[in-house]
Amino acid sequence: MIDNIDLSLVDWSRAQFALTAVYHWLFVPLTLGLSFILAIMETIYVKTGKEEWRRITRFWMTLFGINFAIGIATGIILEFEFGTNWSNYSWFVGDIFGAPLAVEGILAFFLESTFVAVMFFGWNKVNKKFHLVSTWLVAIGASLSALWILVANAWMQHPVGMIFNPETARNEMVNFWAVLFNQIAVDKFLHTISSGFLLASMFVLGISAWYLIRKREEQMAKKSILIAGVFGLLSSLMVAYTGDESARTVSKVQPVKFASMEALYEGKNNAGLIAFGVLKNTDIKIGNQNVKKFALKIQIPGLLSVLTGGDRDSYVQGLSDHISGNEKLEIVPTGEKMLRGKYAMTVLESYKKARVINDTALIASIKKVFKDNEFQNGYFKYFGYASIDKPEDVIPNVTVSFYSFHLMVVLGFLFILIFSVALYLLFKGTISDNKWFLWIALLSIPLPYIAGELGWLLTEIGRQPWIIQDMMTVSKAVSQISTGSVITTFILFAVLFTTLLISEVSIMVKQIKTGPKH
Amino acid sequence: MISLSFLQHYWWIIVSILASLLVFLMFVQGGQSMIYSLPQNDTQKTMIVNTLGRKWEFTFTTLVTFGGAFFASFPLFYATSFGGAYWVWIAILFSFTIQAIAYEFRSKPDNVLGQKTFDLFLFLNGSLGPFLIGVAVATFFTGAMFTLNQMNQVHWATHWYGLEALLNVRNLALGFAVLFLSRINGLLYIINTLDNEAIIRRSGKALISNSVPFLIFFLFFVISLLISKGFSSDPLTGTITIEKFKYLHNLIQMPMVLILFLAGVVGVLFGIGITAFRRSFSGIWFSGVGTVLAVLSLFLIAGFNGTSFYPSLFDLKSSLTIRNASSSLFTLKTMMYVSFIIPIVIAYIWYAWKSINNNKITEAEMNSEELKY
Numbered sequence: 031m032i033d034n035i036d037l038s039l040v041d042w043s044r045a046q047f048a049l050t051a052v053y054h055w056l057f058v059p060l061t062l063g064l065s066f067i068l069a070i071m072e073t074i075y076v077k078t079g080k081e082e083w084r085r086i087t088r089f090w091m092t093l094f095g096i097n098f099a100i101g102i103a104t105g106i107i108l109e110f111e112f113g114t115n116w117s118n119y120s121w122f123v124g125d126i127f128g129a130p131l132a133v134e135g136i137l138a139f140f141l142e143s144t145f146v147a148v149m150f151f152g153w154n155k156v157n158k159k160f161h162l163v164s165t166w167l168v169a170i171g172a173s174l175s176a177l178w179i180l181v182a183n184a185w186m187q188h189p190v191g192m193i194f195n196p197e198t199a200r201n202e203m204v205n206f207w208a209v210l211f212n213q214i215a216v217d218k219f220l221h222t223i224s225s226g227f228l229l230a231s232m233f234v235l236g237i238s239a240w241y242l243i244r245k246r247e248e249q250m251a252k253k254s255i256l257i258a259g260v261f262g263l264l265s266s267l268m269v270a271y272t273g274d275e276s277a278r279t280v281s282k283v284q285p286v287k288f289a290s291m292e293a294l295y296e297g298k299n300n301a302g303l304i305a306f307g308v309l310k311n312t313d314i315k316i317g318n319q320n321v322k323k324f325a326l327k328i329q330i331p332g333l334l335s336v337l338t339g340g341d342r343d344s345y346v347q348g349l350s351d352h353i354s355g356n357e358k359l360e361i362v363p364t365g366e367k368m369l370r371g372k373y374a375m376t377v378l379e380s381y382k383k384a385r386v387i388n389d390t391a392l393i394a395s396i397k398k399v400f401k402d403n404e405f406q407n408g409y410f411k412y413f414g415y416a417s418i419d420k421p422e423d424v425i426p427n428v429t430v431s432f433y434s435f436h437l438m439v440v441l442g443f444l445f446i447l448i449f450s451v452a453l454y455l456l457f458k459g460t461i462s463d464n465k466w467f468l469w470i471a472l473l474s475i476p477l478p479y480i481a482g483e484l485g486w487l488l489t490e491i492g493r494q495p496w497i498i499q500d501m502m503t504v505s506k507a508v509s510q511i512s513t514g515s516v517i518t519t520f521i522l523f524a525v526l527f528t529t530l531l532i533s534e535v536s537i538m539v540k541q542i543k544t545g546p547k548h
Numbered sequence: 549m550i551s552l553s554f555l556q557h558y559w560w561i562i563v564s565i566l567a568s569l570l571v572f573l574m575f576v577q578g579g580q581s582m583i584y585s586l587p588q589n590d591t592q593k594t595m596i597v598n599t600l601g602r603k604w605e606f607t608f609t610t611l612v613t614f615g616g617a618f619f620a621s622f623p624l625f626y627a628t629s630f631g632g633a634y635w636v637w638i639a640i641l642f643s644f645t646i647q648a649i650a651y652e653f654r655s656k657p658d659n660v661l662g663q664k665t666f667d668l669f670l671f672l673n674g675s676l677g678p679f680l681i682g683v684a685v686a687t688f689f690t691g692a693m694f695t696l697n698q699m700n701q702v703h704w705a706t707h708w709y710g711l712e713a714l715l716n717v718r719n720l721a722l723g724f725a726v727l728f729l730s731r732i733n734g735l736l737y738i739i740n741t742l743d744n745e746a747i748i749r750r751s752g753k754a755l756i757s758n759s760v761p762f763l764i765f766f767l768f769f770v771i772s773l774l775i776s777k778g779f780s781s782d783p784l785t786g787t788i789t790i791e792k793f794k795y796l797h798n799l800i801q802m803p804m805v806l807i808l809f810l811a812g813v814v815g816v817l818f819g820i821g822i823t824a825f826r827r828s829f830s831g832i833w834f835s836g837v838g839t840v841l842a843v844l845s846l847f848l849i850a851g852f853n854g855t856s857f858y859p860s861l862f863d864l865k866s867s868l869t870i871r872n873a874s875s876s877l878f879t880l881k882t883m884m885y886v887s888f889i890i891p892i893v894i895a896y897i898w899y900a901w902k903s904i905n906n907n908k909i910t911e912a913e914m915n916s917e918e919l920k921y
């Protein structure tokens with residue numbers, strides 16, 4: 031019953047989770063970044079005592095408030111969806127995944143929600159210093175909230191710090207620090223929060239530009255542009271730096287994802303970095319995907335090898351190295367991994383049977399096998415491959431991975447340029463006269479949102495078919511409920527989120543048009 | 549050495565404390581469920597909504613943390629109940645999602661749906677939230693319809709995915725008891741924080757009309773619990789058997805829990821009493837502490853003393869206990885160190901709460917520049 035997984039159930043469950051995540055990520059980055067911008071603005075107010083800064087802070091705080099609640103609302107759904115839609119997964123890794131979630135609740139959410147109340151309602155109730163501290167704590171709390179869930183996500187990309195316990199048929203944590211300081215987790219946290227800072231800076235810059243276009247609130251707008259410009263430029267540099275780090279780590283721990291995002295089918299030395307490329311289908315098929323080739327590309331020769339391996343001669347692995355294996359690099363062919371995974375699965379099943387009939391001798395001997403290093407590294411490591419049907423199935427969607435990555439990078443460099451120009455014009459004193467730039471800034475508000483969603487698309491599509499890299503496939507993780515139920519909830523959530531988004535944008539626009547209180 | 553069994557009990561207590569704080573904090577929901585009946589005009593409504601609205605995040609965060617802590621410490625429960633009783637949890641989620649934005653959006657211009665809709669959201673969350681959470685918790689005693697296979701994957705035995713719980717009168721009774729308790733706490737909270745004679749007078753009246761149904765549902769649930777059979781797990785083998793008067797036995801065998809329970813009930817009644825008959829403003833403190841103690845004791849008799857806290861009516865041996873559903877020793881221990889921070893968290897919440905609640909909410913404030921809902 032459980033082995034015959036209904037594909038559409040998996041697809042709908044994925045769709046529902048993706049829907050929630052995509053919406054969640056429309057609201058959270060603004061909370062992450064704007065909270066720091068508020069804290070900086072309020073610090074200036076407290077330091078200088080100028081009423082003007084209080085007014086500016088309060089204006090942006092109103093917008094922050096409109097966005098804040100909806101991020102929380104979509105977040106709780108994500109948390110519970112691990113259980114409702116991915117229950118097999120929740121049990122399989124709850125021992126590891128649950129801990130960050132609990133820590134997040136205890137450490138971060140309370141910090142954020144407690145002090146957000148002071149921040150909103152405390153202006154006339156608590157003294158200036160306490161209010162300022164509260165604003166900073168909201169910002170720190172928001173970033174901490176992001177930390178733990180990203181640690182959990184990173185663990186799924188690159189599981190570390192655990193062993194499998196045959197008794198309970200699940201993974202158990204043995205090293206908390208390894209989970210926390212997982213290289214992917216560090217990269218992901220830094221890249222993600224800085225992308226939130228960037229997004230909020232663009233938001234503040236764009237809206238301020240609109241005031242300048244309208245010749246309203248010019249003082250406030252220029253002061254806001256100063257903060258957003260500096261904060262935005264620093265964060266966009268940090269985004270590029272941490273993104274580069276992320277890519278390097280991915281090339282080591284998720285080489286298949288890396289090859290997909292570079293659309294690299296055959297591995298090579300002296301691999302070039304594709305700065306710009308357009309893919310087109312060939313007639314050759316791998317699984318049900320057509321192999322792509324470049325219809326157009328601008329390439330910087332050798333750079334990919336340099337970036338990943340340190341020099342031009344280093345070899346960058348392609349997709350075929352993983353499907354067919356590569357003896358020189360000691361990459362086991364996927365077909366072989368599948369066989370070994372199936373073997374590991376039979377050992378586990380025989381253990382379970384021995385348990386049922388309570389055959390102590392057999393139990394002891396299989397337990398020994400599980401402790402054996404060769405079994406662990408040669409076979410059990412590929413446990414997840416037991417549920418792969420065909421070797422080609424381990425390849426994610428190359429088109430999505432490639433474009434989402436490259437578009438994100440292009441946008442990343444564009445943002446550096448926009449913030450630099452903003453600061454340049456501001457210091458030159460001509461920003462109000464350069465209407466063209468103000469329009470660009472205004473129209474750029476959606477771009478960081480797009481870049482962020484592309485980042486997540488890459489991260490999550492790029493690791494298919496795995497929910498936990500090499501260990502559990504998405505289709506094994508899904509809750510066994512009726513597809514109809516999931517379709518119904520998908521529609522309910524889609525309607526709800528969309529309505530809320532429309533409502534939020536409408537309220538925002540109105541508040542912006544109204545402007546700050548005098 | 550800290551044993552696994554100790555940690556399982558420790559974490560059951562933490563989860564239970566979070567659950568009991570959640571039930572208390574659902575005074576926000578209880579208050580929301582009365583936004584049509586309590587206020588007489590728009591100003592009164594605005595005042596009530598603003599009083600409750602300053603606390604909604606606490607309730608919400610407690611719910612999230614409760615979920616996270618349950619996931620981390622008893623992941624098999626999380627997987628089984630959420631992945632099986634799908635519709636109950638989704639309904640709870642849905643009702644909390646619409647609440648989160650309702651406060652912020654309701655009075656803002658151009659909010660598309662209009663204030664009436666957002667108020668309806670508040671009402672729906674206020675009524676359904678506590679009721680459904682009560683029903684879900686009742687299944688800790690009355691059981692649910694699932695089996696687990698060798699790999700601990702859940703299979704739900706009905707096509708209602710949890711909604712069948714609504715057919716059991718005992719589940720309904722606890723659902724309504726929690727709803728009316730939340731309303732009582734909501735009224736006591738409003739009486740404590742609002743400076744408005746008319747609202748306080750009406751709240752006092754409503755207090756009595758909500759206490760009667762609360763007592764009926766609560767007593768029905770408790771009495772039926774004490775005379776019902778329960779699911780006990782053998783301390784050595786973990787085999788689940790049905791035991792007559794299991795929960796009564798639990799109370800007798802764990803006198804501390806009995807004391808907590810009685811203290812809790814007395815606290816709630818005392819809080820209601822001094823408010824209704826003595827016109828005191830501090831009822832919420834007694835009833836709040838009472839709520840926490842009573843819910844805590846219910847959770848303890850559900851999970852301690854070799855009891856299955858999530859029994860399967862469909863397949864007895866799949867029933868969950870704190871022993872077979874928990875995380876590993878290492879994880880529980882790591883999280884125990886994290887949990888030592890909880891007192892600090894409570895301390896700053898208390899401090900921040902006090903600094904905001906120092907002054908009562910007045911009509912004048914509603915017209916001032918303070919951000920309002």
Ligand code: HEM
Pocket residue numbers: 187214217218219221222225226228229269270271272273274276277278280438439440441442443445478479481482483484485486488489490492
């Ligand atoms: C400037 C060059 C950039 C590079 C080299 C880069 C690189 C990457 C890489 C390699 C990943 C995948 C990490 C993984 O799968 O674990 C990623 C993910 C992501 N990126 Fe970027 N990125 C860049 C710019 C941006 C920009 C401008 C934004 C948004 C404003 C952004 C937002 C994200 C997000 C939200 C994720 C998903 C979270 C994560 O996995 O880190 N990135 N990026």
